[in-house]
Amino acid sequence: MRVHRRRLVAAIAALLAVVLTARLGFWQVDRAAEKTALQSAIDDRGAQPPLPAEALARTPAEADSQYHRRVQLTGRWAAASTVYLDNRQLHGRPGFFVMTPLVLPDGSAVVVQRGWQPRDQADRTKVVPTPTPAGEVAVAGRIAPPPARLYEFEQPGAERIRQNLDLDAYARETGLTLRPLSVWQTDGPPDGLERDWPQPAATVARHQGYAFQWFALSALVAGLYVWFQLFRPWQQRRRRAG
Template sequence: MLVLLATVLSVGLAVRLGLWQLDRAAQKEALQSAQQSRSMLPRLDASSLARSAQEAVPQHHRTVRLQGEWIAEHTVYLDNRQMKGRPGFFVVTPLRLGGGGGGGGDAVLVQRGWVPRDMQDRTRLPPVTTPAGTVELSGRIAPPPSRLYEFAGQEAGPIRQNLDIAEFGRAAALNLRPLSVLQTDSGDSGDSANTASDGLLRDWPLPAADVHKHYGYAFQWFALGALMTGLYVWFQLVRPRLRARSATVA
């Protein structure tokens, strides 16, 4: 009886986890569809950027064209970020909106791109070219930079694990919009994301690009449930009967 109870509970858990993975896949497929739909909408400019967190959510994944000036002294290097499987930094610099674009003097955090880490000295900052004066750039509106686990007291200095927009804005005395922009060009005509003159790599993945992973996990859980069911049937039902039949014949 204990074996039966343990098998039922284990199989039930495996099936439940498999269904949960299928649900996660469905959620990400819906998100992917929303991303594609928003990316086809007309491009936004600084005057259209959200000023509150509630307004920002419907703008996520829409394309945007901005004009302004880099605030280079507040550049932050987000550590432990990968691109194409390589460890490095996401370079984040505030852009003061202006140039008649309706920014009103506000700023927005721009995730400018990725640079590799110095494997000999992880505290050494890689050289990044930051143009002075007015620049124009294209990008994709995104939520604030994703958060990674960190120990207390690490939210200072140019190299950081995470970046909270509100706290960073207060510390830098900047009025930051409640979103970020993934830069998709270098601001130079003719430059592509992968050959930018500033040396930054901008091969940004879509957040829902790993849907296949959840289908794989679901298959594993369902397969585990089927295996446990098969083992129970064999060892608890089929094998004892075969042994009893053999003993009777003997």
């Protein structure tokens, strides 16, 4: 009776492990497909003509349909409102995203993610001032969501270096009428900033690799169960019978 109970427990445990690991493998396959489809949609939007400034979204719902569209903007920098988002990595290196509002001719403004600069290794509070010309400038870029929020231990303040940027709070802080989006700057005069913005499909290979690992683990569990619970007992019975 105990032998049958142990075999039943082993069978149930093996079945659960196989189902769970296989499900995780299919989940990674789905994630890879989502990233591929997202990249295809981004490429399609990027191939469209640049969006004129007057067509920029004024509501979050409109902004969703404009993400990753190219845009050509003219305006003047609100240089005094530049902020540096901390703990932003590029190719594994810690640094800052440099954010400056661009005031458009109609008086509204767009937060421009101007680029990335590395953190000073000796003093993490030290930032290199980004050249910000006065007067009217032209900015080429792609429409993007605001930067992803990171966990922060303290309530956000109005410091120059900060962890996150909430557009509503930033609008109240600066007195600007901000559009509900941001712009990844893709071109401009030399200013020491790097603009190698992330691509969603860049992690497709990683998801595919994870899927292979989960499927391999699922096959391994199934193989071990068959070997130890079915084949070896059958082999032992055959030897005893012989």
